[in-house]
Amino acid sequence: MTTVDGPVLPKLIGERVKRREDPRLIQGQATYVDDIKLPGMLHLAFKRSDIAHGIIQSIDTSAAEAMEGVELVITGAELAEHLGPMPIGTPFPAPDHYSVATDRVRYVGEPVAVVVAEDRYLARDAADAIEVEYEELPAVVDPEAAMEPGSTTLHEGFERNIAVESYWGGTGVNPETAQPEDDSAVDAAFAEADVVVTQRMLNQRLAPNAMEPRGVVAHYEPGREYLTVWSATQNPHILRTLVAALMGLGEHQVRAVAPEVGGGFGCKINIYGEEYAAAALSRLVKAPVKWIEDRTEAFLTTTHGRDLLGYIDLAAKSDGTITGLKARIIADIGAYEVLLTAMIPTLTGLMMNGVYRLPVVRHELTEVFTNKTPTDAYRGAGRPEGLYFLERAVDMLARELDMDPGEIRRKNFVPADEFPFATQGGLVYDSGNYEPCLDKALEVADWQGLLAERDAARAEGRIVGVGLAFYVEVCGLGPSAVVPTGGWEHSGVTVERGGKVTATTGASPHGQGNETTFAQMLADHFSIPLEDITILHGDTSVVKQGIGTFGSRSQAVGGAALISAAGKAGDKMKQFAAALMTDQEVSPEDLVFEDGRIQVEGAPEVSKTFAEVADFAYVPVPLPPGMEPGISEEAFFEPENNTYPFGCHISMVEMDRETGETKLLKLIAVDDCGNVINPLIVEGQVHGGLAQGIGQAMFEEVVYDEDGQPVTASFMDYVMPRAADLPTFELDRTVTTTPINPLGAKGVGEAGTIGSTPCVVNAAVDALSPFGVTHIEMPLRPERVWRLIQENGGQS
Amino acid sequence: MSEPVPITINVNGRRRSAMVEARLLLVHYLRENLNLTGTHVGCDTSQCGACTVLLDGRSTKSCTVFAVLADGSEVQTIEGLADGDELHPLQDGFWEEHGLQCGYCTPGMIMSAANLLQENPSPSEDEIREGISGNLCRCTGYQHIVNAIQHAAERMAQS
Ligand code: FES
Ligand code: FES
Numbered sequence: 001m002t003t004v005d006g007p008v009l010p011k012l013i014g015e016r017v018k019r020r021e022d023p024r025l026i027q028g029q030a031t032y033v034d035d036i037k038l039p040g041m042l043h044l045a046f047k048r049s050d051i052a053h054g055i056i057q058s059i060d061t062s063a064a065e066a067m068e069g070v071e072l073v074i075t076g077a078e079l080a081e082h083l084g085p086m087p088i089g090t091p092f093p094a095p096d097h098y099s100v101a102t103d104r105v106r107y108v109g110e111p112v113a114v115v116v117a118e119d120r121y122l123a124r125d126a127a128d129a130i131e132v133e134y135e136e137l138p139a140v141v142d143p144e145a146a147m148e149p150g151s152t153t154l155h156e157g158f159e160r161n162i163a164v165e166s167y168w169g170g171t172g173v174n175p176e177t178a179q180p181e182d183d184s185a186v187d188a189a190f191a192e193a194d195v196v197v198t199q200r201m202l203n204q205r206l207a208p209n210a211m212e213p214r215g216v217v218a219h220y221e222p223g224r225e226y227l228t229v230w231s232a233t234q235n236p237h238i239l240r241t242l243v244a245a246l247m248g249l250g251e252h253q254v255r256a257v258a259p260e261v262g263g264g265f266g267c268k269i270n271i272y273g274e275e276y277a278a279a280a281l282s283r284l285v286k287a288p289v290k291w292i293e294d295r296t297e298a299f300l301t302t303t304h305g306r307d308l309l310g311y312i313d314l315a316a317k318s319d320g321t322i323t324g325l326k327a328r329i330i331a332d333i334g335a336y337e338v339l340l341t342a343m344i345p346t347l348t349g350l351m352m353n354g355v356y357r358l359p360v361v362r363h364e365l366t367e368v369f370t371n372k373t374p375t376d377a378y379r380g381a382g383r384p385e386g387l388y389f390l391e392r393a394v395d396m397l398a399r400e401l402d403m404d405p406g407e408i409r410r411k412n413f414v415p416a417d418e419f420p421f422a423t424q425g426g427l428v429y430d431s432g433n434y435e436p437c438l439d440k441a442l443e444v445a446d447w448q449g450l451l452a453e454r455d456a457a458r459a460e461g462r463i464v465g466v467g468l469a470f471y472v473e474v475c476g477l478g479p480s481a482v483v484p485t486g487g488w489e490h491s492g493v494t495v496e497r498g499g500k501v502t503a504t505t506g507a508s509p510h511g512q513g514n515e516t517t518f519a520q521m522l523a524d525h526f527s528i529p530l531e532d533i534t535i536l537h538g539d540t541s542v543v544k545q546g547i548g549t550f551g552s553r554s555q556a557v558g559g560a561a562l563i564s565a566a567g568k569a570g571d572k573m574k575q576f577a578a579a580l581m582t583d584q585e586v587s588p589e590d591l592v593f594e595d596g597r598i599q600v601e602g603a604p605e606v607s608k609t610f611a612e613v614a615d616f617a618y619v620p621v622p623l624p625p626g627m628e629p630g631i632s633e634e635a636f637f638e639p640e641n642n643t644y645p646f647g648c649h650i651s652m653v654e655m656d657r658e659t660g661e662t663k664l665l666k667l668i669a670v671d672d673c674g675n676v677i678n679p680l681i682v683e684g685q686v687h688g689g690l691a692q693g694i695g696q697a698m699f700e701e702v703v704y705d706e707d708g709q710p711v712t713a714s715f716m717d718y719v720m721p722r723a724a725d726l727p728t729f730e731l732d733r734t735v736t737t738t739p740i741n742p743l744g745a746k747g748v749g750e751a752g753t754i755g756s757t758p759c760v761v762n763a764a765v766d767a768l769s770p771f772g773v774t775h776i777e778m779p780l781r782p783e784r785v786w787r788l789i790q791e792n793g794g795q796s
Numbered sequence: 797m798s799e800p801v802p803i804t805i806n807v808n809g810r811r812r813s814a815m816v817e818a819r820l821l822l823v824h825y826l827r828e829n830l831n832l833t834g835t836h837v838g839c840d841t842s843q844c845g846a847c848t849v850l851l852d853g854r855s856t857k858s859c860t861v862f863a864v865l866a867d868g869s870e871v872q873t874i875e876g877l878a879d880g881d882e883l884h885p886l887q888d889g890f891w892e893e894h895g896l897q898c899g900y901c902t903p904g905m906i907m908s909a910a911n912l913l914q915e916n917p918s919p920s921e922d923e924i925r926e927g928i929s930g931n932l933c934r935c936t937g938y939q940h941i942v943n944a945i946q947h948a949a950e951r952m953a954q955s
Contacts, residue, residue, distance in 0.1 A: 021899070022899075121820075210934055211934050212838070212900040262898045265934065295839040296840055511898030511899070687936055688937045692934070715841055722938075723926075724926050
């Protein structure tokens, strides 16, 4: 074979490439919102309600206004003259919700007035000096009591505090009306079952707790009639659309920027009152303004996740074949519907089909207002709740029938040859092959060995259990038909002079490493060095269009858009290259990218360098007929369906008989997210997800007292997983690609959070089963475990 | 408001003097007055460690210290850790082992680890997990952070 001089470039897709975003982050050189300072910038502080429910009678701002350096003090009612109620992103009926409360407060932390002042400390002092008087109303805290006739209602027009009441697909339900029409199949499945397991379970309320709190800087320039908003958000383009709408501006008058963002986990999807208020106040005071949330405010006002109560019934034959599932789900959505609030619990019922062939499914969903912080997406968003209910119930069934938890699942799996598989709820699983994943997990964990280890430990009097869970989730959100914002993604690829490449993506990352994975993809596509590529994101003035990063969509949708744009740019490069090689009579179709050159396939001596062709594209003399100069292409990618990654998690726990403390001894995760661009980054995503899923199982819970006062509003009371709480995870993968996008990648951001929670609770129940325990609520608080042991006289 | 107080602190090897409010936190002094924004704030109850710096060589949560109390001390922040263009072994370890995702906890995590390795140059995995338990990370599940610190310990032992 003929060779030419120059380096041979290794393929990067599938390699553990170190992240390109890290140098700035490890040296303290990144710019988060709180690091932004603008000349003349003023600071906001919000006066917040300290009661859960009440009517505002008076607000005395005089002391605050009198303070030197205070620019403006404004109440919610006054601000409402400049800002209407906040938009939501779901089609459900919703009560009005203002950025700052106008006449009534409905949760502790709801803002009632805002101060604009010269510095942050002063703004706080002034907010503290505002006096608010309320007529207190009874707090609605328990979602089931909230639905009782005659209960106090939060919102006019929402009787019994019910926001949404619906049946989401399933057997005998009319999808148009979302109401059941025919109960016969469901009734028959349960009447004819050999065994039915029934359990009420709580998937408790959590605080997402991205380590960077929220924050916003807004700068309205009256002379240009132009607003710039920097915000710690997962989706600057959605922010632009919504802020523009509420400010009465066009999208062409607003630039939204997500600078470095310190984690999101779903809680930075919503566009919050503080963001709208900052924009409006900047216009009002004619100066840039900044607001940075503190952690207490984050606990009180950043959206919470989960908080679903499930009444679950599972019917089966005595051989373990599942014949029916009924789920009645009550979602405690807090005081208001924000961007996606009402949509999240609908995913729970939809995904409760799990990995099984379920002949009959019925799920009923009621969403209820209470005097608590509004809920929205939290990593997994609806899927962890559904899979928790299902995988707990399947485990109970296995225990009831004395079957192995792996084998009962195997018996009910959707077989590999039945994909694409349509569920009773109306989803179509793109691809799946569950048995090899189960087998691999059993093998990596040494399941039989674990059981023997457990039994040996029990013989010594220790309280040890093992648990398994198998999940499927829905990723790659779109398509547009199911995502209110649009479910596509956008990308731009420009080949610069000198053969360097700048690409943009609307998938705005906050820790996912897109600058690295997307560059890996382009490096392989064009066969150029990674260093020659820059990936830009997060700024609507640079990234023309976009949706954002949530629902594990960066690769599956954003990556697909990138490849599509790169394909267009590549085609044009080949046309210019062919024009440079006219003497050799080369046609663009014969050309490939290889080691920094554009060459005839298999004949590197017939080639031009990537840089030569790029230079020619910008000074095309003579311009090839029918072509425009330059290479800058863009693409939208609309997925035709979602992707459905899956996996099997196994764990082992031990409990202390004296203290009730649970220790997680082992966690094995075998996930299948299709093709992988960067295994290092995928491992990181899985680790982080596992820690959050384990956090829910073992430690975390947002608690309110009967007056609606939050009792977990700091890291002292809300228990976050720390390094010493976690074992070294053992990971492995199987690969089942998806036909939905050209990469064959399914998405992995949420996987870890979904399988780990039921797997750890299943292990806990296994550990406590000698005490007659069949279910335990999360989190596995020592006191709760200790009581269950004591109720049985401490004897197993 | 109280009268401003004069302070002089040696920050990353440079003497810095200022008049500050007595209630100004060290973390805000570093971030707002000196523009050393690598040190982050993640909580208001000194629980998260995002603000960790070395104060006279010991890892300290700079949100729990008033700037005036650091008067006459030496402070090292993430910006002062590298040796010119050469990354500190911990910075290198975090990069090599993917010890960070969003990066918000990272400066504090690295400064805590620096203190840990000073006191215990070859910690076991359990000792590392204990050693960084004053620092919260929501992204990584800590496993790659443990690897990163081990990586740094090995490199520091070699040199
Ligand atoms: S900001 Fe200092 S410990 Fe959290
Ligand atoms: S890397 Fe995001 S909090 Fe640690």
